Amino acid sequence: xxxxxxxxxxxxxxxxxxxxxxxxxxxxxxxxxxxxxxxxxxxxxxxxxxxxxxxxxxxxxxxxxxxxxxxxxxxxxxxxxxxxxxxxxxxxxxxxxxxxxxxxxxxxxxxxxxxxxxxxxxxxxxxxxxxxxxxxxxxxxxxxxxxxxxxxxxxxxxxxxxxxxxxxxxxxxxxxxxxxxxxxxxxxxxxxxxxxxxxxxxxxxxxxxxxxxxxxxxxxxxxxxxxxxxxxxxxxxxxxxxxxxxxxxxxxxxxxxxxxxxxxxxxxxxxxxxxxxxxxxxxxxxxxxxxxxxxxxxxxxxxxxxxxxxxxxxxxxxxxxxxxxxxxxxxxxxxxxxxxxxxxxxxxxxxxxxxxxxxxxxxxxxxxxxxxxxxxxxxxxxxxxxxx
Ligand code: DI6
Ligand code: FE
Numbered sequence: 001x002x003x004x005x006x007x008x009x010x011x012x013x014x015x016x017x018x019x020x021x022x023x024x025x026x027x028x029x030x031x032x033x034x035x036x037x038x039x040x041x042x043x044x045x046x047x048x049x050x051x052x053x054x055x056x057x058x059x060x061x062x063x064x065x066x067x068x069x070x071x072x073x074x075x076x077x078x079x080x081x082x083x084x085x086x087x088x089x090x091x092x093x094x095x096x097x098x099x100x101x102x103x104x105x106x107x108x109x110x111x112x113x114x115x116x117x118x119x120x121x122x123x124x125x126x127x128x129x130x131x132x133x134x135x136x137x138x139x140x141x142x143x144x145x146x147x148x149x150x151x152x153x154x155x156x157x158x159x160x161x162x163x164x165x166x167x168x169x170x171x172x173x174x175x176x177x178x179x180x181x182x183x184x185x186x187x188x189x190x191x192x193x194x195x196x197x198x199x200x201x202x203x204x205x206x207x208x209x210x211x212x213x214x215x216x217x218x219x220x221x222x223x224x225x226x227x228x229x230x231x232x233x234x235x236x237x238x239x240x241x242x243x244x245x246x247x248x249x250x251x252x253x254x255x256x257x258x259x260x261x262x263x264x265x266x267x268x269x270x271x272x273x274x275x276x277x278x279x280x281x282x283x284x285x286x287x288x289x290x291x292x293x294x295x296x297x298x299x300x301x302x303x304x305x306x307x308x309x310x311x312x313x314x315x316x317x318x319x320x321x322x323x324x325x326x327x328x329x330x331x332x333x334x335x336x337x338x339x340x341x342x343x344x345x346x347x348x349x350x351x352x353x354x355x356x357x358x359x360x361x362x363x364x365x366x367x368x369x370x371x372x373x374x375x376x377x378x379x380x381x382x383x384x385x386x387x388x
Pocket of ligand 2: 057227
């Protein structure tokens with residue numbers, strides 16, 4: 001809970017009142033207003049209550065898997081070499097195009113269920129494995145069906161500028177003209193897009209090309225975010241900042257000028273240790289510079305079949321601490337308050353009156369246990385919109 005001075009904003013012996021799916025009051029039980037004292041109450045036995053966790057960067061909708069590439073990397077091939085040889089993202093594109101909507105949904109739900117079992121109440125889902133108009137739309141429809149199929153909120157991001165599909169190899173601008181921009185237009189017209197994302201990298205799109213996608217997002221009044229500075233520094237985060245981005249994500253190769261650009265635009269730094277770990281990256285994201293310049297940090301799984309086949313946000317918190325030296329308090333804020341900000345959500349991510357009653361109740365004695373354990377799930381109960 002939010003209480004000044006205490007680490008984690010922790011309130012000992014707290015009470016929380018839920019009315020009509022919202023938090024009506026929360027604070028020390030001893031201060032519970034008399035208006036609430038006669039409501040039916042439940043004793044949670046001294047367990048820890050946090051906001052429901054938020055996974056603010058995922059690609060959980062996709063066809064197939066890339067276990068073979070995992071083997072190839074162990075045999076010495078790099079992620080970029082595999083991508084340039086027609087594997088990588090475009091191999092998942094082939095499998096996703098071949099999959100029907102029902103199969104895509106069924107596969108995505110297995111991953112979503114793993115996240116929900118750890119107390120996730122909101123998740124972001126990107127398109128970007130269709131790379132043709134029809135399949136990009138199908139991915140976004142599946143993403144919205146996830147929210148109809150499970151008690152979880154979904155925010156979608158259009159990621160048509162994720163990779164250049166084989167049929168447009170060497171012609172990124174023609175791909176943007178003929179597929180990506182028309183797909184964004186069609187998806188927006190169907191109400192399927194909450195934000196617009198891109199992959200700014202030598203193996204994907206240049207800052208100038210990303211700017212064309214962001215210009216259309218701006219015309220539609222859609223917020224933007226960007227996969228930036230993951231493998232090299234092309235100035236992607238600074239570009240995103242110029243468009244007032246909600247977030248820039250990955251950021252291992254970001255320099256201080258990029259950090260200050262993000263600070264000025266109020267963008268969240270989304271830290272993705274699963275991709276760092278999987279790709280055996282050694283360049284650390286500039287966590288100290290984010291602290292120095294007051295850039296809020298979120299932490300997310302980046303769940304995807306290639307660089308981060310990870311469906312545990314708790315394990316991700318552990319990785320953020322162990323690999324990047326984030327504190328457990330920063331990691332937890334990164335999967336709650338700052339993750340909400342990275343999605344442009346103001347009604348969740350903290351425990352305070354008026355917010356949605358999206359809660360996670362944990363069988364732990366101290367909040368640091370959420371980051372400290374590896375492969376153990378202490379969730380006792382998840383409450384979504386006030387319902388257990
Ligand atoms: N960066 C990533 O880490 C994922 N997408 C991106 O732009 C990887 C996607 C994949 O390899 O399938
Ligand atoms: Fe990603």
